[in-house]
Amino acid sequence: QITLKESGPTLVKPTQTLTLTCTVSGLSLSTSGVGVGWIRQPPGKALEWLALIYWNDDKRYSPSLKSRLTITKDTSKNQVVLTMTNMDPVDTATYYCAHRQAIQIWPFDYWGQGTLVTVSS
Amino acid sequence: DIQLTQSPSFLSASIGDRVTITCRASQGISSFLAWYQQTPGKAPKVLIYAASTLQSGVPSRFSGSGSGTEFTLTISSLQPEDFATYYCQQLESYPYTFGQGTKLEIK
Numbered sequence: 225q226i227t228l229k230e231s232g233p234t235l236v237k238p239t240q241t242l243t244l245t246c247t248v249s250g251l252s253l254s255t256s257g258v259g260v261g262w263i264r265q266p267p268g269k270a271l272e273w274l275a276l277i278y279w280n281d282d283k284r285y286s287p288s289l290k291s292r293l294t295i296t297k298d299t300s301k302n303q304v305v306l307t308m309t310n311m312d313p314v315d316t317a318t319y320y321c322a323h324r325q326a327i328q329i330w331p332f333d334y335w336g337q338g339t340l341v342t343v344s345s
Numbered sequence: 346d347i348q349l350t351q352s353p354s355f356l357s358a359s360i361g362d363r364v365t366i367t368c369r370a371s372q373g374i375s376s377f378l379a380w381y382q383q384t385p386g387k388a389p390k391v392l393i394y395a396a397s398t399l400q401s402g403v404p405s406r407f408s409g410s411g412s413g414t415e416f417t418l419t420i421s422s423l424q425p426e427d428f429a430t431y432y433c434q435q436l437e438s439y440p441y442t443f444g445q446g447t448k449l450e451i452k
Contacts, residue, residue, distance in 0.1 A: 270444070284439045323390075328377055331400070332381075
């Protein structure tokens, strides 16, 4: 059974850096084809894809946020970490991590429960 | 970036109705499209991928069709648990954009 769980602060101040961790169970991040991505959703708004990292350390970012995002993985802990710099109140959202395989048709088939991050002074 | 436009944004329907949601891409994406269902406070759940392939465990009243730039999600007979928000997502190229969502409400 594959599960993902997000963790991190629920409140950050403007200009601070956000660090979120996705802990994956039921599969290894070092297994060929495995990918984990981050998607966010501001309250009452649509989903926004942020970043993705694959088993071979291939990394992809949303161009509009690329300068602020860094995605990494720790295979020993089976975790994926997303950092987002210079947080702003507009970054208030529920942040999800999700799994996909490195096959073009493959959707995000397993999702974490999400974690709400509020940006406020 | 590839833009996805869903229509309608809001849909009111009754139990047993047949409903169709459309997703249009700003450029051709072959069949690299997925549909998700999201209920309040929950993570999205994949229903359809590769435009028309039903995800394991998803009821057969859900179906998808289309290729290129126009896609549809059809629910053949609405059940109470289907009232939710639906999103399309393209997987043809990065960034993997989503549509703006279609909220399906009970009439």
